[in-house]
Amino acid sequence: MPLNYKSSYKERARKRNLLIIIGIVAVCLIVAAVIIFTKKPAGGLVGDNHSGEYGKVIERQKLYLYTVGTPRVSPSDVNREYTKVDKQVEDSYFDDALFIGDSRTEGFMLYTSLSNIKAYCSKGLSISRIYEDRIVTLEDGRTVTVMDALQEEKYKKIYIMFGVNELGWPYDDLFIEQYTKLLHDVKQLEPDAIIYVENIIPVSAARSATDPIYNNDNVRHFNEMVEQVCKDQNVVYLDVASALAGPDGALPANASTDGVHCNKEYCEVWLNYLKNNTYEIN
Amino acid sequence: MKMMWKKMKKTVAAGLAAVMVLGLAGCGNSNSDIDIDPVALADDMKASVTFQDQLSEVELDKVLSLYGIDSGIVDSGKAYLSTNATAEEIAVIKAKTAEDVDTVKTAVQNRVASQLQSFESYNANEVPKLENPVIETAGTCVILCVCDDKGEAEAVIDSYTAAK
Numbered sequence: 001m002p003l004n005y006k007s008s009y010k011e012r013a014r015k016r017n018l019l020i021i022i023g024i025v026a027v028c029l030i031v032a033a034v035i036i037f038t039k040k041p042a043g044g045l046v047g048d049n050h051s052g053e054y055g056k057v058i059e060r061q062k063l064y065l066y067t068v069g070t071p072r073v074s075p076s077d078v079n080r081e082y083t084k085v086d087k088q089v090e091d092s093y094f095d096d097a098l099f100i101g102d103s104r105t106e107g108f109m110l111y112t113s114l115s116n117i118k119a120y121c122s123k124g125l126s127i128s129r130i131y132e133d134r135i136v137t138l139e140d141g142r143t144v145t146v147m148d149a150l151q152e153e154k155y156k157k158i159y160i161m162f163g164v165n166e167l168g169w170p171y172d173d174l175f176i177e178q179y180t181k182l183l184h185d186v187k188q189l190e191p192d193a194i195i196y197v198e199n200i201i202p203v204s205a206a207r208s209a210t211d212p213i214y215n216n217d218n219v220r221h222f223n224e225m226v227e228q229v230c231k232d233q234n235v236v237y238l239d240v241a242s243a244l245a246g247p248d249g250a251l252p253a254n255a256s257t258d259g260v261h262c263n264k265e266y267c268e269v270w271l272n273y274l275k276n277n278t279y280e281i282n
Numbered sequence: 283m284k285m286m287w288k289k290m291k292k293t294v295a296a297g298l299a300a301v302m303v304l305g306l307a308g309c310g311n312s313n314s315d316i317d318i319d320p321v322a323l324a325d326d327m328k329a330s331v332t333f334q335d336q337l338s339e340v341e342l343d344k345v346l347s348l349y350g351i352d353s354g355i356v357d358s359g360k361a362y363l364s365t366n367a368t369a370e371e372i373a374v375i376k377a378k379t380a381e382d383v384d385t386v387k388t389a390v391q392n393r394v395a396s397q398l399q400s401f402e403s404y405n406a407n408e409v410p411k412l413e414n415p416v417i418e419t420a421g422t423c424v425i426l427c428v429c430d431d432k433g434e435a436e437a438v439i440d441s442y443t444a445a446k
Contacts, residue, residue, distance in 0.1 A: 103366040258367035264338035
């Protein structure tokens with residue numbers, strides 16, 4: 001069978017030209033893709049003009065997701081206004097109140113003369129553990145977290161005190177984010193309740209002088225953050241610390257065994273402050 | 283003579299039996315028939331036992347709620363609780379009936395177990411007291427004392443149970 005050299009040459013040339021065209025098209029597509037996906041938006045949005053703020057927002061969102069897990073929402077009651085009641089309330093004021101807190105609130109619940117007091121509290125409870133620790137036993141016998149219990153029971157007043165177990169937290173942002181989240185969630189679950197946040201009671205002077213964490217400089221610093229969170233969340237901030245502190249700003253030595261937990265006498269002082277500092281929603 | 287010996291044996295046997303019955307009855311008194319004043323016992327333990335913390339009386343209803351005890355099965359009682367600086371605690375709870383004693387005792391044991399779980403992470407120094415608490419029953423009373431020196435508490439309790 002004779003070879004057809006002319007025909008074979010033409011076929012090879014056609015294939016070569018096709019490959020060249022395909023190569024050129026591929027190069028053009030790659031170049032176009034690089035231009036499209038690397039082009040900065042006109043005007044240089046967040047990445048340029050606000051790079052600092054943008055970076056912070058991302059960081060805070062990551063922190064928030066880590067600690068909280070749900071998006072932050074502006075409080076729906078931002079326009080709520082409060083008026084201070086200018087008289088001491090009776091014990092019955094607390095009939096529809098709930099106290100939430102740690103071992104200090106637990107002591108308050110047991111030691112005060114209030115017989116109608118209801119509290120969700122536990123030793124070591126904090127603004128993060130409140131979402132995890134099952135410390136509330138419901139009437140049907142189930143043991144649930146405070147947040148789960150709030151979904152089932154409604155109150156008119158909620159008193160919250162946290163902070164002493166958080167004094168060792170190294171990041172202010174974390175404390176602010178978590179406390180903000182807590183207040184926001186409580187407001188969502190208890191829309192009809194007036195939310196009182198009690199600030200952190202100082203420790204004794206002796207404890208303050210020797211403890212790198214439980215000292216009153218730290219308490220004051222954390223209370224500044226608590227107050228700011230209360231303003232941002234538009235809830236009532238109660239300066240319980242001022243009622244329990246002595247002239248030196250510390251918890252009096254005779255008020256506590258360990259310089260942290262109030263005895264019965266000072267729990268009554270604490271209650272007296274609460275009874276003289278109630279508010280109404282306008 | 284033989285008849286007299288038989289009569290003597292019967293008399294001695296009857297006497298021994300009576301002594302045994304009375305003895306057993308006496309033993310029963312030390313457990314279930316003792317009637318202790320729970321308030322007095324709690325006060326005496328507060329006064330006689332050494333505590334590190336300032337213990338204060340807490341309303342009985344609050345304590346029963348804390349312990350998970352139905353107040354309907356309780357006759358009376360008294361409790362002193364710590365400030366939470368320590369786990370120290372006194373509770374003397376008198377059940378209404380002997381049948382309710384076990385329920386009260388179980389609740390008291392659960393309270394100690396719960397406190398132990400809390401203090402293990404919260405203040406480990408208190409763990410030894412909670413691992414070795416005084417929990418006794420006398421009559422229809424259930425007695426709890428969490429303290430450093432069990433012997434002090436037991437001595438007070440003995441002074442109540444031995445006197446009856």
